[in-house]
Amino acid sequence: MSQITWTNCKLKLSQLKKWENNPAEISKEAAGRLVECFNEFGQIETLAVDPENRLIDGHQRLDTWLAKYGDIEVDCRKASRLLTEKERQKIAVMLRSGAVGRYNWDVVSGWSAEDLQGWGLNEETVNDWSRDIAALNELLGSEQTPVFKEYEEDIADDIQVCKCPTCGHEHAAKKN
Secondary structure, three states: OOOOOEEEEEEEHHHOEOOOOOOOOOOHHHHHHHHHHHHHHOOOOOEEEOOOOEEEEOHHHHHHHHHHHOOOEEEEEEEOOOOOHHHHHHHHHHHHHHOOOOOOHHHHOOOOHHHHHHOOOOHHHHHHHHHHHHHHHHHHOOOOOOOOOOOOHHHHOOEEEEEOOOOOOEEEEEOO
Protein backbone atom coordinates (compact mmCIF):
# COMPACT_ATOMS: atom_id res chain seq x y z
CA MET A 1 0.00 0.00 0.00
CA SER A 2 1.19 3.48 -0.78
CA GLN A 3 1.76 6.05 1.95
CA ILE A 4 -1.29 8.21 2.62
CA THR A 5 -0.93 11.95 2.20
CA TRP A 6 -3.57 14.44 3.27
CA THR A 7 -4.76 17.66 1.64
CA ASN A 8 -7.05 20.36 2.95
CA CYS A 9 -10.42 20.83 1.30
CA LYS A 10 -13.85 22.26 2.01
CA LEU A 11 -16.98 20.15 1.59
CA LYS A 12 -20.66 20.57 2.33
CA LEU A 13 -21.97 18.21 4.99
CA SER A 14 -24.35 16.70 2.42
CA GLN A 15 -21.33 15.59 0.33
CA LEU A 16 -20.03 13.37 3.14
CA LYS A 17 -20.84 9.66 3.34
CA LYS A 18 -20.82 7.80 6.65
CA TRP A 19 -18.71 4.74 7.31
CA GLU A 20 -21.22 2.00 8.15
CA ASN A 21 -18.88 0.38 10.72
CA ASN A 22 -18.06 3.53 12.67
CA PRO A 23 -17.77 2.46 16.33
CA ALA A 24 -18.09 5.92 17.88
CA GLU A 25 -21.28 7.19 19.48
CA ILE A 26 -22.33 10.37 21.22
CA SER A 27 -24.85 11.17 23.93
CA LYS A 28 -27.40 13.98 23.62
CA GLU A 29 -25.52 15.89 26.34
CA ALA A 30 -22.17 15.53 24.58
CA ALA A 31 -23.75 16.61 21.27
CA GLY A 32 -24.97 19.73 23.07
CA ARG A 33 -21.42 20.46 24.24
CA LEU A 34 -20.22 19.93 20.66
CA VAL A 35 -22.69 22.59 19.49
CA GLU A 36 -21.66 24.90 22.34
CA CYS A 37 -17.99 24.47 21.41
CA PHE A 38 -18.72 25.16 17.71
CA ASN A 39 -20.75 28.26 18.60
CA GLU A 40 -18.00 29.63 20.83
CA PHE A 41 -14.84 28.62 18.95
CA GLY A 42 -15.91 27.64 15.42
CA GLN A 43 -14.63 24.49 13.72
CA ILE A 44 -11.49 23.49 15.62
CA GLU A 45 -10.97 20.02 14.19
CA THR A 46 -11.25 18.96 10.57
CA LEU A 47 -13.20 15.96 9.38
CA ALA A 48 -11.16 13.24 7.67
CA VAL A 49 -12.43 11.78 4.39
CA ASP A 50 -11.24 9.43 1.69
CA PRO A 51 -11.14 10.34 -2.04
CA GLU A 52 -14.81 9.35 -2.36
CA ASN A 53 -15.81 11.68 0.54
CA ARG A 54 -16.50 8.76 2.88
CA LEU A 55 -15.85 9.81 6.46
CA ILE A 56 -12.84 8.38 8.22
CA ASP A 57 -13.21 10.57 11.31
CA GLY A 58 -15.94 13.05 12.26
CA HIS A 59 -19.22 11.13 12.28
CA GLN A 60 -20.51 12.72 15.50
CA ARG A 61 -19.62 16.20 14.26
CA LEU A 62 -21.36 15.47 10.94
CA ASP A 63 -24.59 14.30 12.60
CA THR A 64 -24.61 17.06 15.20
CA TRP A 65 -23.74 19.92 12.84
CA LEU A 66 -26.13 18.73 10.14
CA ALA A 67 -28.99 18.62 12.66
CA LYS A 68 -28.11 22.02 14.15
CA TYR A 69 -26.77 24.08 11.23
CA GLY A 70 -28.00 22.34 8.08
CA ASP A 71 -25.82 21.79 5.02
CA ILE A 72 -22.87 24.00 5.95
CA GLU A 73 -19.42 23.90 4.37
CA VAL A 74 -16.70 22.49 6.65
CA ASP A 75 -12.95 22.03 6.62
CA CYS A 76 -11.81 18.51 5.82
CA ARG A 77 -8.59 16.57 5.32
CA LYS A 78 -8.77 14.29 2.28
CA ALA A 79 -6.72 11.11 2.00
CA SER A 80 -4.74 10.53 -1.18
CA ARG A 81 -6.08 7.00 -1.52
CA LEU A 82 -8.88 4.75 -0.31
CA LEU A 83 -8.24 3.10 3.05
CA THR A 84 -8.65 -0.57 3.79
CA GLU A 85 -11.23 -1.59 6.38
CA LYS A 86 -8.37 -2.50 8.75
CA GLU A 87 -6.84 1.00 8.34
CA ARG A 88 -10.22 2.60 9.11
CA GLN A 89 -10.59 0.44 12.20
CA LYS A 90 -7.09 1.31 13.38
CA ILE A 91 -7.67 5.03 12.92
CA ALA A 92 -11.01 4.81 14.77
CA VAL A 93 -9.35 3.19 17.79
CA MET A 94 -6.14 5.20 17.76
CA LEU A 95 -7.84 8.59 17.53
CA ARG A 96 -9.99 7.85 20.59
CA SER A 97 -7.60 5.92 22.76
CA GLY A 98 -4.22 4.97 21.40
CA ALA A 99 -2.93 8.33 20.21
CA VAL A 100 -4.36 10.79 22.71
CA GLY A 101 -2.98 12.21 25.90
CA ARG A 102 -4.48 11.78 29.31
CA TYR A 103 -5.31 14.19 32.07
CA ASN A 104 -2.69 15.28 34.55
CA TRP A 105 -5.02 15.12 37.55
CA ASP A 106 -2.67 17.21 39.70
CA VAL A 107 -3.17 20.11 37.29
CA VAL A 108 -6.90 19.55 36.69
CA SER A 109 -7.61 19.34 40.43
CA GLY A 110 -6.83 23.07 40.69
CA TRP A 111 -9.44 24.01 38.10
CA SER A 112 -13.02 24.98 38.89
CA ALA A 113 -15.11 21.85 39.53
CA GLU A 114 -18.19 23.68 38.26
CA ASP A 115 -16.43 24.54 34.99
CA LEU A 116 -15.11 20.99 34.55
CA GLN A 117 -18.58 19.56 35.00
CA GLY A 118 -20.06 22.09 32.57
CA TRP A 119 -17.42 21.18 29.98
CA GLY A 120 -18.25 17.48 30.22
CA LEU A 121 -15.97 16.08 32.93
CA ASN A 122 -18.99 15.02 34.94
CA GLU A 123 -20.73 11.97 36.35
CA GLU A 124 -21.97 10.86 32.92
CA THR A 125 -18.42 10.94 31.55
CA VAL A 126 -16.97 9.05 34.51
CA ASN A 127 -19.76 6.45 34.23
CA ASP A 128 -19.03 6.09 30.51
CA TRP A 129 -15.32 5.60 31.27
CA SER A 130 -16.18 2.95 33.88
CA ARG A 131 -18.46 1.16 31.42
CA ASP A 132 -15.77 1.36 28.72
CA ILE A 133 -13.10 -0.02 31.09
CA ALA A 134 -15.38 -2.92 32.02
CA ALA A 135 -16.11 -3.66 28.34
CA LEU A 136 -12.41 -3.44 27.48
CA ASN A 137 -11.51 -5.80 30.33
CA GLU A 138 -14.11 -8.25 29.07
CA LEU A 139 -12.90 -7.91 25.48
CA LEU A 140 -9.29 -8.51 26.48
CA GLY A 141 -10.24 -11.38 28.76
CA SER A 142 -8.84 -9.71 31.83
CA GLU A 143 -10.05 -10.97 35.17
CA GLN A 144 -8.40 -8.11 37.02
CA THR A 145 -9.89 -4.68 37.34
CA PRO A 146 -7.50 -1.77 36.87
CA VAL A 147 -5.70 -0.60 39.97
CA PHE A 148 -5.72 3.15 40.40
CA LYS A 149 -3.01 4.93 42.34
CA GLU A 150 -4.03 5.90 45.83
CA TYR A 151 -3.15 9.44 46.85
CA GLU A 152 -1.55 10.47 50.09
CA GLU A 153 -3.90 11.14 52.99
CA ASP A 154 -2.81 14.78 53.44
CA ILE A 155 -3.94 15.59 49.90
CA ALA A 156 -7.48 14.65 50.93
CA ASP A 157 -7.33 17.42 53.53
CA ASP A 158 -7.44 19.94 50.65
CA ILE A 159 -10.64 18.45 49.20
CA GLN A 160 -14.17 19.42 50.11
CA VAL A 161 -17.53 18.06 49.00
CA CYS A 162 -19.70 20.60 47.21
CA LYS A 163 -23.36 20.29 46.30
CA CYS A 164 -24.64 21.73 43.01
CA PRO A 165 -27.46 24.17 43.78
CA THR A 166 -29.19 23.30 40.50
CA CYS A 167 -29.22 19.49 40.42
CA GLY A 168 -28.08 18.57 43.94
CA HIS A 169 -25.21 16.43 42.65
CA GLU A 170 -22.30 16.22 45.08
CA HIS A 171 -18.75 16.44 43.79
CA ALA A 172 -15.25 16.88 45.16
CA ALA A 173 -13.47 20.20 44.78
CA LYS A 174 -10.22 21.70 45.98
CA LYS A 175 -10.61 23.91 49.04
CA ASN A 176 -9.84 27.57 48.40
